[in-house]
Amino acid sequence: MKMLVVFEKHPRIRHIGHLDLMRAMQRALRRSGLPVKFSQGFNPHLLITFAAPLSVGMPGKHEIMEIPLAAEVSESEFLTKLNAALPPELNCLSARGVEDKHPASMASLYAAEYEIKIAPEGAALCDAVASFMAQETIMALRKTKSGEKLIDIKPLIYKLEVTSPATLRCTLALSEAATCKCDLLLDALCAHAGIEDRPHTLSIRLQMYGKDFIPLELL
Amino acid sequence: MKEFSESKLEKILDTALKPARYTGGEMNAVIKPFDSADVTFAFCFPDAYEVGMSHLGIKILYHIINKQPWALCERVYTPWPDMADALRRENLPLFSIESRTPVRRFDILGFTLQYEMCYTNILEVLDLSDIPLRSCDRTEEDPIIMAGGPCAYNPEPLAPFIDVFQIGDGEEMMLEAIECVRKCKAEKASRLETLRALAKIEGIYVPAFYEATYNEDGTLKAFTPIDNAASPIVRKRIVRDLDKADYPDSFIVPYTEAIQDRSVLEIMRGCTKGCRFCQAGMLYRPVRERSLETLLKQADNLVNSTGYEEISLSSLSSGDYSHLSELCCALTERYADKKVSLSLPSMRLDSVVKQSLEEMQKVRKAGLTLAPEAGTQRLRDVINKGVTEEDLVRAVTDAFQSGWSTVKLYFMIGLPTETDADLEGIGHVAKQVMNCYFTVPKSQRARGLRVTASASTFVPKAFTPFQWQGQDPLDTIREKQHKLKDILYAVKGVNFNWHDPELSMLEACFARGDRRLADVLLAAWKNGCRMDGWSEFTNFEGWTKAFEDCGVDPAFYANRERGENELLPWDFIDAGVTRAFLWREWQRAQKAEVTPDCRKGCQGCGLQRFEGVCRK
Ligand code: SF4
Numbered sequence: 001m002k003m004l005v006v007f008e009k010h011p012r013i014r015h016i017g018h019l020d021l022m023r024a025m026q027r028a029l030r031r032s033g034l035p036v037k038f039s040q041g042f043n044p045h046l047l048i049t050f051a052a053p054l055s056v057g058m059p060g061k062h063e064i065m066e067i068p069l070a071a072e073v074s075e076s077e078f079l080t081k082l083n084a085a086l087p088p089e090l091n092c093l094s095a096r097g098v099e100d101k102h103p104a105s106m107a108s109l110y111a112a113e114y115e116i117k118i119a120p121e122g123a124a125l126c127d128a129v130a131s132f133m134a135q136e137t138i139m140a141l142r143k144t145k146s147g148e149k150l151i152d153i154k155p156l157i158y159k160l161e162v163t164s165p166a167t168l169r170c171t172l173a174l175s176e177a178a179t180c181k182c183d184l185l186l187d188a189l190c191a192h193a194g195i196e197d198r199p200h201t202l203s204i205r206l207q208m209y210g211k212d213f214i215p216l217e218l219l
Numbered sequence: 220m221k222e223f224s225e226s227k228l229e230k231i232l233d234t235a236l237k238p239a240r241y242t243g244g245e246m247n248a249v250i251k252p253f254d255s256a257d258v259t260f261a262f263c264f265p266d267a268y269e270v271g272m273s274h275l276g277i278k279i280l281y282h283i284i285n286k287q288p289w290a291l292c293e294r295v296y297t298p299w300p301d302m303a304d305a306l307r308r309e310n311l312p313l314f315s316i317e318s319r320t321p322v323r324r325f326d327i328l329g330f331t332l333q334y335e336m337c338y339t340n341i342l343e344v345l346d347l348s349d350i351p352l353r354s355c356d357r358t359e360e361d362p363i364i365m366a367g368g369p370c371a372y373n374p375e376p377l378a379p380f381i382d383v384f385q386i387g388d389g390e391e392m393m394l395e396a397i398e399c400v401r402k403c404k405a406e407k408a409s410r411l412e413t414l415r416a417l418a419k420i421e422g423i424y425v426p427a428f429y430e431a432t433y434n435e436d437g438t439l440k441a442f443t444p445i446d447n448a449a450s451p452i453v454r455k456r457i458v459r460d461l462d463k464a465d466y467p468d469s470f471i472v473p474y475t476e477a478i479q480d481r482s483v484l485e486i487m488r489g490c491t492k493g494c495r496f497c498q499a500g501m502l503y504r505p506v507r508e509r510s511l512e513t514l515l516k517q518a519d520n521l522v523n524s525t526g527y528e529e530i531s532l533s534s535l536s537s538g539d540y541s542h543l544s545e546l547c548c549a550l551t552e553r554y555a556d557k558k559v560s561l562s563l564p565s566m567r568l569d570s571v572v573k574q575s576l577e578e579m580q581k582v583r584k585a586g587l588t589l590a591p592e593a594g595t596q597r598l599r600d601v602i603n604k605g606v607t608e609e610d611l612v613r614a615v616t617d618a619f620q621s622g623w624s625t626v627k628l629y630f631m632i633g634l635p636t637e638t639d640a641d642l643e644g645i646g647h648v649a650k651q652v653m654n655c656y657f658t659v660p661k662s663q664r665a666r667g668l669r670v671t672a673s674a675s676t677f678v679p680k681a682f683t684p685f686q687w688q689g690q691d692p693l694d695t696i697r698e699k700q701h702k703l704k705d706i707l708y709a710v711k712g713v714n715f716n717w718h719d720p721e722l723s724m725l726e727a728c729f730a731r732g733d734r735r736l737a738d739v740l741l742a743a744w745k746n747g748c749r750m751d752g753w754s755e756f757t758n759f760e761g762w763t764k765a766f767e768d769c770g771v772d773p774a775f776y777a778n779r780e781r782g783e784n785e786l787l788p789w790d791f792i793d794a795g796v797t798r799a800f801l802w803r804e805w806q807r808a809q810k811a812e813v814t815p816d817c818r819k820g821c822q823g824c825g826l827q828r829f830e831g832v833c834r835k
Pocket residue numbers: 491504505506817818820821822823824825826827833834835
């Protein structure tokens with residue numbers, strides 16, 4: 001069996017990179033004494049997959065990982081033991097046991113919801129949201145390894161709203177086929193609002209969704 | 220006064236290099252309410268987080284302090300220069316990792332001194348914390364600045380900056396020190412009264428209570444206590460029974476990879492080989508072993524609490540541990556299921572036993588590290604490195620037969636009495652190692668032979684038989700490096716590494732410096748020197764200018780040979796080994812006379828004077 005685990009990456013440790021987070025989880029599993037599965041080979045390691053890596057600097061409220069197990073364990077026992085082996089900054093919220101052949105969450109991923117807190121000096125950004133979203137197309141410059149590319153991100157923004165004076169909430173495409181990152185959205189929004197120096201922001205990933213915006217862990 | 224601001228910090232973290240160095244939240248970090256502790260201790264390793272997190276001594280003391288319900292210990296490291304500059308720009312004070320409390324609010328700020336080239340980082344940390352750099356300028360509001368570790372055995376270059384030095388093993392002394400501060404705090408004692416109370420603890424040295432005077436030639440004339448609380452001789456502390464000494468049952472597990480990111484078992488402390496260049500070998504005497512039983516228990520604790528994939532054994536000479544094979548077997552067997560591997564670092568080549576090599580190989584094949592230190596038998600006799608060429612040949616042949624193919628060889632240049640023949644000898648040793656590989660049949664040996672020879676510059680250290688010897692001047696070192704490069708170039712297939720001799724020269728100054736070097740240190744830091752141990756921040760001009768501006772000649776400290784009767788700045792410390800023993804060893808060295816390992820018979824080094832610590 002494997003466990004679909006929902007966990008939180010606390011803002012305090014938001015700068016931990018993906019590989020470091022993976023190693024931290026592997027070590028936590030070792031500490032937990034749970035019957036986890038090791039890879040074969042000379043350097044055996046624990047097999048964990050994450051639905052989607054978090055960008056460095058971003059906390060996550062509702063992150064998802066899959067952990068294959070070598071023996072049956074109840075969901076509640078799994079949760080208790082793993083949480084006992086984790087620091088408070090990494091906290092598991094739920095665990096769901098599924099069959100090994102259950103489709104990988106990574107493949108079902110469709111979108112993610114974020115909250116973006118903007119530093120007080122950048123509050124003007126919020127005023128530009130309505131006209132920004134009223135545009136037919138939203139062209140943004142995406143930097144890739146091979147260079148820069150101008151793309152239309154409008155179809156990748158499923159929702160963008162102002163929730164409090166300096167806070168945005170948005171749902172953006174996040175799938176194997178198409179992705180729009182918060183940074184790209186913010187760059188485009190700044191350009192639209194005519195703000196040259198991007199204000200300091202703190203983005204948090206709140207939730208991940210599959211098709212039809214069903215929470216990913218329920219799929 | 221600078222004020223801490225969470226939002227300003229979060230902002231600068233977003234642009235910092237490796238922000239995880241400053242954010243904590245690691246497994247097993249101890250979180251206690253700051254304001255309810257009687258004594259608060261900020262423990263600083265004066266270097267980058269990933270270096271400091273690798274250090275065993277801090278882990279032990281962090282555990283011991285936090286074990287007391289009334290005390291709290293949190294960590295501090297030297298911010299990388301980009302972060303230090305950002306803190307200054309934003310006017311933020313340096314803060315502790317665990318609770319983000321400004322360092323200045325702690326009762327005590329303690330530094331561990333592992334190498335001289337971190338001294339500018341101490342000033343950097345004090346400055347970033349808004350603490351006056353000099354003891355004499357500190358007020359009742361400022362923390363008490365403590366320091367310990369191997370470099371505390373010659374504390375003098377730091378004397379004006381540190382309030383209290385701890386000399387020797389810290390486990391018991393640290394507890395006595397924080398208990399003393401707790402008591403003084405409860406009694407509302409003044410800073411001066413607290414320092415006096417601390418000075419009465421064995422092993423503690425309060426530099427402000429002593430005065431140094433100098434002869435006309437610049438040498439030390441007298442070093443005398445000027446306060447009744449200070450004793451003329453400060454005797455190092457020794458933990459007698461390591462089985463009874465506290466050892467952490469968990470290590471903090473960093474998120475970002477530390478240099479040493481594994482469970483560590485300290486199997487023994489001290490060394491009896493008597494290598495004459497080795498300061499640790501003299502300072503950590505006598506040898507004390509941990510029992511197999513204690514070690515297995517500690518290993519269980521660490522494996523279960525850290526989830527580390529690897530255990531390593533730590534000591535100056537692991538090959539000499541009485542139960543090494545048993546320990547290796549037991550550990551390998553015990554954790555096979557958990558896929559925890561075992562690695563033995565720095566093996567002394569004369570004690571590499573084939574059996575334990577094979578035992579280890581089952582789990583992990585790290586590179587083999589050997590330290591012949593010198594290229595000829597004559598010079599190895601001078602430094603009392605009890606290793607022969609046959610030992611070396613046997614060790615590497617065994618290793619190659621057991622599947623090793625990477626060998627690192629460590630040498631020193633500039634050792635006392637060294638000649639060109641000794642440099643040639645290094646080439647000869649490297650060649651021998653290569654030959655050993657090719658004599659092992661192809662079917663038996665692993666592919667991809669890699670031999671690396673590293674040559675560091677010899678630095679004479681306090682409390683070694685070479686404490687009287689001058690270091691080779693820079694030009695001589697450079698010349699020798701070039702010769703050696705040519706010699707090793709001729710041995711095809713050997714990689715050669717060497718270090719900037721400038722850094723070794725600075726190290727030599729501070730390793731045997733006196734109080735007058737403190738001004739140079741301060742000037743160098745003001746010239747922008749910091750993180751001196753990192754090649755990307757090398758700033759030798761800053762140092763040269765500092766020496767010039769202070770009118771101090773580095774050669775006086777680094778290159779000058781000291782006489783038999785010269786009073787040395789560290790003579791007031793009783794480090795266990797006596798000056799008479801060291802002098803005797805220095806004389807024997809110059810005649811290339813070896814002194815056997817004292818396991819085979821006491822050499823009267825001085826430790827026998829300490830009641831019941833040495834088997835003698
Ligand atoms: S007192 Fe004797 S046995 Fe003990 S460390 Fe010194 S030389 Fe060795």
